[in-house]
Amino acid sequence: MKHGRLHPLVMIALVVAATLFGRILPTWTLSLATVAASNALIALGIVILARTGNVSFGQGLFFAAGGYGVALIANAWGVTDAVAQMVIGAVCGGLLGLVIGPLIARYSGIFFGMLTLALSMVLYGALVKSSALGGSDGFNVGRPSLFGMVFVDPREADFMLYAVSVVTTGLAGIAATILFRSELGLASLAVRENNLRIEYLGISANRVITINFIIAAVFAGASGAFALMAQRHIDPQFAYWTTSGEFVFVAVLAGYQSVAAVFVASLALELVRSFSNLYLPNTWQLVLGVFLLGVILFLPRGIGSLWIREKRKRSKPAAATPAAVRKGVAL
Amino acid sequence: MDRFSRINRSAVFLSVVTATALALVTPASAEDTFKLGIVTFLSGPAADSFGVPARNGGQFVIDQLNKGAVPSPYEKVGFGGMKIEPVIIDENGGATKQVQELRNLYQRDNVDAVLGYIGSGDCLAVAPIAEELKKMLVLMDCGTPRIFEEAKYNYVFRTAAHATMDNVGLIRYMKAKNVKMDTLSAINQDYAWGQDSRADFVAAAGQLYPNVKLQTDLLPKFGAGQYGTEISALVGAGSDVVYSSLWGGDLQAFILQAAPRGLPKRSQLVFSAADHVLPPLGDKMPDGTIIGARGAYGLMSQKSPLNDWFFKGYEAVNGVYPVQAAYRIAQSIFGLKAAVEKAMAKNGGKKPSTDELVAAMTGLEWQSPGGLIQMRLADGHQAIQPIAISRTKYNPDLKRVDLVDIQYFPAECVNPPPGVKSLDWIKGGMQGAKCN
Numbered sequence: 001m002k003h004g005r006l007h008p009l010v011m012i013a014l015v016v017a018a019t020l021f022g023r024i025l026p027t028w029t030l031s032l033a034t035v036a037a038s039n040a041l042i043a044l045g046i047v048i049l050a051r052t053g054n055v056s057f058g059q060g061l062f063f064a065a066g067g068y069g070v071a072l073i074a075n076a077w078g079v080t081d082a083v084a085q086m087v088i089g090a091v092c093g094g095l096l097g098l099v100i101g102p103l104i105a106r107y108s109g110i111f112f113g114m115l116t117l118a119l120s121m122v123l124y125g126a127l128v129k130s131s132a133l134g135g136s137d138g139f140n141v142g143r144p145s146l147f148g149m150v151f152v153d154p155r156e157a158d159f160m161l162y163a164v165s166v167v168t169t170g171l172a173g174i175a176a177t178i179l180f181r182s183e184l185g186l187a188s189l190a191v192r193e194n195n196l197r198i199e200y201l202g203i204s205a206n207r208v209i210t211i212n213f214i215i216a217a218v219f220a221g222a223s224g225a226f227a228l229m230a231q232r233h234i235d236p237q238f239a240y241w242t243t244s245g246e247f248v249f250v251a252v253l254a255g256y257q258s259v260a261a262v263f264v265a266s267l268a269l270e271l272v273r274s275f276s277n278l279y280l281p282n283t284w285q286l287v288l289g290v291f292l293l294g295v296i297l298f299l300p301r302g303i304g305s306l307w308i309r310e311k312r313k314r315s316k317p318a319a320a321t322p323a324a325v326r327k328g329v330a331l
Numbered sequence: 332m333d334r335f336s337r338i339n340r341s342a343v344f345l346s347v348v349t350a351t352a353l354a355l356v357t358p359a360s361a362e363d364t365f366k367l368g369i370v371t372f373l374s375g376p377a378a379d380s381f382g383v384p385a386r387n388g389g390q391f392v393i394d395q396l397n398k399g400a401v402p403s404p405y406e407k408v409g410f411g412g413m414k415i416e417p418v419i420i421d422e423n424g425g426a427t428k429q430v431q432e433l434r435n436l437y438q439r440d441n442v443d444a445v446l447g448y449i450g451s452g453d454c455l456a457v458a459p460i461a462e463e464l465k466k467m468l469v470l471m472d473c474g475t476p477r478i479f480e481e482a483k484y485n486y487v488f489r490t491a492a493h494a495t496m497d498n499v500g501l502i503r504y505m506k507a508k509n510v511k512m513d514t515l516s517a518i519n520q521d522y523a524w525g526q527d528s529r530a531d532f533v534a535a536a537g538q539l540y541p542n543v544k545l546q547t548d549l550l551p552k553f554g555a556g557q558y559g560t561e562i563s564a565l566v567g568a569g570s571d572v573v574y575s576s577l578w579g580g581d582l583q584a585f586i587l588q589a590a591p592r593g594l595p596k597r598s599q600l601v602f603s604a605a606d607h608v609l610p611p612l613g614d615k616m617p618d619g620t621i622i623g624a625r626g627a628y629g630l631m632s633q634k635s636p637l638n639d640w641f642f643k644g645y646e647a648v649n650g651v652y653p654v655q656a657a658y659r660i661a662q663s664i665f666g667l668k669a670a671v672e673k674a675m676a677k678n679g680g681k682k683p684s685t686d687e688l689v690a691a692m693t694g695l696e697w698q699s700p701g702g703l704i705q706m707r708l709a710d711g712h713q714a715i716q717p718i719a720i721s722r723t724k725y726n727p728d729l730k731r732v733d734l735v736d737i738q739y740f741p742a743e744c745v746n747p748p749p750g751v752k753s754l755d756w757i758k759g760g761m762q763g764a765k766c767n
Contacts, residue, residue, distance in 0.1 A: 028438035035431060128522055136522035136553075137452040137475055138426065140459055140482065154464050231430040233456035243425075273428070274435055281421045282373050 008174055014260075015170030022162045030158040031230060032270050037165040038226035040266040041172055043250035045216030045223075047262060048176060050251065051185070052209045053192030054108055058116030059247050061100075061123050062093035062217040064239035066224030068133070069093075071141045071234045082144040082164045086225045093221015097214040105209040108195075120239050127236035138235025141228065165226045172219060173259040179215070188212055253295050255302015265303045365413040365671065365682070367393075368420065368436035370447030371660070375423035376554060380579035380607045381449050381472070381656040382422065387649050388657030389446075392664050393417055395644065402636045404698065410671040413682060418442055422449060426456035433457045437466045444469060444688070446663050449656070451475035451523055458487045467685050467692075471663035472656065474524050476753040479709035486685070488692055490663040490704060492716045494524070495753035496745040497576075497603040497623050498531035499761065503745065504621065504720035504738055505572070506539045510599055516547040516570040518561055518585070520577060525550065528576035528603055534757040546570045558585050562592050573598040583608050590617055606630070607654040609723070609732040616732050620723045626701045628658040630734045631719035633702060641700040653700075662699035662716075666706075669697040705742060708749050715746040741765065 022030060042059055049056055069092030070085045079085060104115055128136045143150075143157060146164065151157035179185045187208050190198050195205040228234050237243060254265035269291075276287035299305055369389055372382025393415045395401050399408040409415045418440055420432050429448075436442045444467035448454045454473035459482070461468035468487045470478070474494035478487075505512060515536060519525030529548075536543050547568040549561050562585075565573055573594065577585050582605060589595065595617035606624035609616060624631055629652060632638050641661060645653040653661075670692035674683035683691065694711030697704055702717045721734040744766035747756035756762070 026439070028435050031434050032431060035427070131523075131526055134455075134477075134523070135526055136524075137455055137477070140455060143459075143463065157463070227427060231427055231456060232459050233426055233430065235426055235452050235456070237425045237427070237452075240425075270431075274431065277420055277428075277432060278418070278435070278440065281419045284421060285374060 008178065011170075011174045011177070015167060015174070018170065019163050019166050022159050022166070027155050027158060030155070030162045032274060033267060034158070034162045034165045034226065034230045036267040036270045037162075037169040037263065038223045038230065039247060039250055039270070040263040041165075041169045041226070042220045042223035042247045043254060043266060044169070044172055044176055044259065044262050045219030046247055046251040047254065047256060047259075048179065048188075048219075049209075049212050049216040051180070051188040051192065051256075052212050053195075054112040054209060054213075055248060055251075056116040056213075056216065056244075057113045057241065057248060058118070058120035058244050059216065059220045060239045060241065060244035061116065061120035062096055062220035063224040063227070063243065063247075064120070064123055064127070064234075064236070065096045066090065066093040066221030067228040067234045067238050068127070068224075069221070070225045070228050071139070072133075074141045075139075080142055080145045081148075082146045082161065082229060085144060085229060086164065086168055086222050089225025089228075090218045090222040093224065094214060094218040096221075097217025101210040101213040101217070102206070105206045105213060108209075117241055117244065120244055121241060124236050124239040124241075127239060134235070136236055138233055138237075140233050143232060144229045161226075161229055165230075168222060168226070169263065172222075173263070176259050184208065184211060249292060253292065253303055255299070255304040257301065258304035258307070261302060261304030261306075268303065363413055364416045365410045365444075366416045366418065366440070366442045367667075368418045368433075368440065368442040368445035368447070369660075370420045370422050370429070370432070370436075370445065370453075371656075372423055372449055373419075373421040376579060377449055378423070384607070384654055385447075385449065385471070385656040385660040386419065388645060388653055389417065389419075389660040389664060391645050391648055391657075392641075392661050396664070396668065402640050405637075405665060405668060407668075407672065410668050411675040411680075413671075420447075422447065422453060426452050429453045430456055430460055433460055433468075434464070437461075437464050443467070443682075443685075444667060446667060447471055447660075448473055451477075454478055454489075458482070458484055462486050465685065467688050469663055469667055469692075472659045475527060479713045480752050483709070484712060486689055488666075488706065488712050488714075490666045490706075490714050491626070491659050492714055492718070492742070492746055493753065494528055494576075494603075494625075495531050495747060495757070496715070496718050496742075497625050498528060499535050499745045499757065500718040500720050500740050501532065501574075501601055501603055501621065501623055502535040502539050503740055503766070505601070507738060508736065510572070510621070512536065512540050512543050512572045512599075514544050514546050514568070514570040515572050515574060516549075516565050516568050516598070517545070517574045518547075518549040518551065518558075518565065518577065519575060520553045520555075520581060521550040522553045525553070525576055529574075530754065531757060532574050532576075532603070534754060535761075538757065538760055554581060556581065556584050558588050561585075562589050562594055565589070566592055566594055566597060570598050572601055574601045574603075576603045578604050578607070583612060586612060586617070587615055590615065595620065604655065606734075607656070610651050610654070613730065613732065614725045614727075616723050616725065618722075618724050621720065622723060622734070623718065623720050625655045625718070626658060627717050627719040627739060628655045628701050629653060630732075631721050631737050632658070632700060633719075633739065635698075635700070637698060638700040658699070658701045662697075662701055662704050665699050666692070666695065666697050666704060666714075670695055703742070707742075708746070710749075715742040717742050718745050741767075 066089030070089045191205045198205050250266045254262040272291045276284040371385040372378040446469040449472045451473045454470050462484050470489040476493040519529040547564050600620045602622045605622040606629045674687040674691035704714050707715045719739050721737040724735045726733040747753045748763045
């Protein structure tokens with residue numbers, strides 16, 4: 001999207017800076033930022049998928065698959081390494097995406113969205129009934145380690161998780177910007193504009209959607225692993241539709257123009273939620289709703305439009321983007 | 332568009348600045364106050380039944396403690412002379428949010444202890460976090476016995492008995508009152524509370540009624556609201572007893588739909604946690620229903636100066652008498668108060684550190700409006716308490732459902748002894764129960 005705006009090396013420097021910034025943050029913001037980074041990762045997957053014109057309302061499916069996969073493997077074989085857990089989560093999500101992706105890629109628009117939602121609720125229903133997995137109460141896992149190091153000090157443990165999640169999300173963001181500029185990324189945009197024409201060009205639209213879907217599933221699985229590591233507890237709520245809806249909200253808040261916006265939007269949402277909960281415990285949902293409405297009304301192209309201005313009028317696909325984005329996301 | 336975006340930008344900057352400013356205001360930890368985080372449902376399905384009564388009960392007790400207006404043995408102001416400063420958080424929003432908010436309470440708001448939690452899933456999720464942060468956490472309600480049966484905690488306490496007591500109490504009551512139960516049907520919500528309650532009740536029934544036959548066993552989903560089909564099945568089965576652990580709106584809907592179809596006349600209804608629906612249901616509650624309240628609470632509470640003060644005071648402030656959740660938070664707060672004052676007596680009157688507080692709370696016993704609470708299980712971290720079971724009878728003069736035929740069971744009669752898992756204890760014949 002951002003044609004030649006930032007060199008990948010600059011982006012890597014930004015990620016490193018964000019990670020080191022964690023050293024001076026107060027402790028409570030570390031775990032909040034970890035959750036925000038994990039939510040940003042899954043929302044990034046939704047943004048990637050939405051570039052094909054399809055919005056998944058059921059990312060909770062892969063989020064839960066990643067979370068439960070990691071939790072079960074951690075409890076069975078004692079895998080506590082944070083990076084290993086992240087990889088396991090991503091693989092679990094990816095494998096499930098590999099199975100579901102080709103089937104679901106044949107649908108589009110509202111049917112696509114509803115099918116993803118339905119599948120995630122099937123998993124939710126199955127999890128609630130499985131008393132071996134703790135049913136609706138879920139179960140706990142131990143705290144993660146990193147490369148054999150066990151962190152006893154709460155602040156160090158929080159910083160470790162923060163660092164791993166920020167680096168992962170950052171690298172995923174860099175990968176996403178590279179993807180957006182690649183042939184596949186540009187073909188994705190074209191699928192949204194006119195998938196028939198894409199087929200005539202000799203590109204399989206189904207294939208493009210499937211690949212994007214699997215990427216989104218991998219991100220969601222890794223995100224589920226981070227959510228699990230941050231809270232050490234998993235329950236079927238991971239697969240519930242409101243959880244998936246929240247990720248779509250983060251994507252809507254962020255808009256399309258910037259990968260960094262996804263992280264900012266996710267962090268802003270967590271901050272607003274936390275402070276409204278503290279100061280207005282009876283009406284925090286209202287505050288959250290007003291915040292979302294405000295962003296949608298005043299920044300229809302998302303938080304990203306704050307720093308990415310409309311300077312790209314010359315490039316045609318980009319100019320066509322905003323209207324289509326709204327169509328795609330406001331399903 | 333440009334003008335708009337400028338306004339937007341300044342608006343966003345303003346909010347970012349405000350958020351940062353709020354973030355940087357770290358409240359000074361004062362020596363003369365005790366900052367207490369309170370977590371309870373203020374929205375969602377459990378708010379009306381449990382969350383808001385708990386909030387009101389907590390607010391009432393804290394106000395009275397801060398005024399020094401509570402009868403003996405709690406006449407001291409606040410916690411050992413320190414004013415209590417509550418920070419109330421909504422429990423709604425799932426376990427992920429609870430874990431985050433618990434961290435915020437400890438690390439950002441610097442509370443001295445956190446007290447609350449009604450949902451079992453929330454309790455399971457927050458307990459290991461408090462343990463890791465080495466901060467005091469007092470769980471006031473939540474049903475599941477798994478918290479201390481699957482893990483060991485030093486900084487976590489639960490000041491109420493778990494759900495095993497509710498079902499063992501019901502069966503003991505039915506046996507004592509010679510309720511016939513050759514056949515049994517059950518209707519419970521399809522989530523952990525419903526599934527666990529059902530398992531406990533059926534297991535306990537198997538002990539005291541060895542010939543009982545389980546007929547219709549229904550698990551509608553949580554929040555179903557419509558029970559037409561289920562009631563048809565229950566009426567069709569015509570069992571001697573219909574057991575349910577439904578609560579709140581689900582229980583009200585079930586009773587309202589079951590009564591006109593004659594289910595209460597055909598079968599003896601037995602509800603494990605139904606006292607909180609009595610005020611809203613009024614004369615719609617069928618007479619003779621056997622109910623529990625998860626303790627000796629509300630209209631089943633035993634007379635004592637402390638209980639009279641609580642019952643009347645709460646009723647005067649809130650316009651309705653206190654039910655289980657209000658009692659549970661009250662016993663939690665009194666327990667914490669007793670622990671703080673015990674620790675202060677030991678350290679010479681200073682504000683106790685978390686470790687001193689934990690040491691004082693472990694194995695503690697204290698009086699509450701609902702009777703004596705004893706931290707007996709899980710190495711002194713899990714409470715046991717007495718329970719009352721009774722039958723309903725509508726009182727047209729007072730326009731409220733009265734509870735008659737009340738029977739009390741001592742804590743050690745209905746709770747497992749230390750070191751035994753509750754379901755194993757029931758299935759093993761409830762060894763070591765002291766019922767007199």
